Amino acid sequence: MIIEINKHDEEILKKINLLEQEIFIESYYTFETLKDMVNKKEYKILVFDEDVKGYLILHDSYDLYEIMKIAVKKEFRNKKIGEQLINFYLNNWEQNLFLEVRESNEIARYFYEKIGFVSVGKRKNYYPNGETAILMSLERN
Template identity: 65%
Template sequence: MIIEVKKENEDIIFKISELEKEIFPESFYSVDMLKEMAEKNEYTILVCDEEVKGYLLLHDSFDLYEIMKIATKKEFRKNGIGNQLIDYYLSKYDKSLFLEVRESNKVAQHFYENIGFVVVGNRKNYYPNGEAAVLMSLERN
């Protein structure tokens, strides 16, 4: 079950922040930042059930949505949770999707390509360690 998280879902927001710290130790998404995002219309936060098996953070950039973050708990990976989150977005929203992914993260790039994303460019030295970002887009009509 996919849930659209709102500011009232403080327990879910806390679970997202804990998972964020676990998966992305250098992340800057704090509980307070996630709460603020949940209050604003330009952000959409989706989770796979109240246990938060996975989550998707999206930012409405006027003509498209940017995937800010997508993650799945380690024990639930390879169970289609990422696909469920993206499919839910695609069933509810019409805007194209855009994202940046580490050049070295071939698993994620393959995941996105299987959904229909295409590479549209790159950004050199995008990440703090100097790694480039691959830019990917999923165009919607």
């Protein structure tokens, strides 16, 4: 079950924060950052069930939504949870999607391409370690 969380879901935000710190070791997202996001109308945070097997953070950039983060617990990967989160968005909102992904992250790039994202550019030296970001977009027709 996919849930769009709101500011009253602090326990779910805590679970997202734990998963964020586990998966993205150098993440700058803190519990306070997540609380701030959920209180702003331009952010949407979706979770796959209340146990937070996965989550998707989106930012409304007026004419498109940017995927800020998507994560799935290791033991639940390859079960289409990430795909279900993105499809939930696609079934409920109209704007195009945009994201940045590490050039070296071939698994993520394949995942996005399988859903329909296409590469639209690069940002050299985007990440703190100097790695290039691949820009990807999914156009809604």
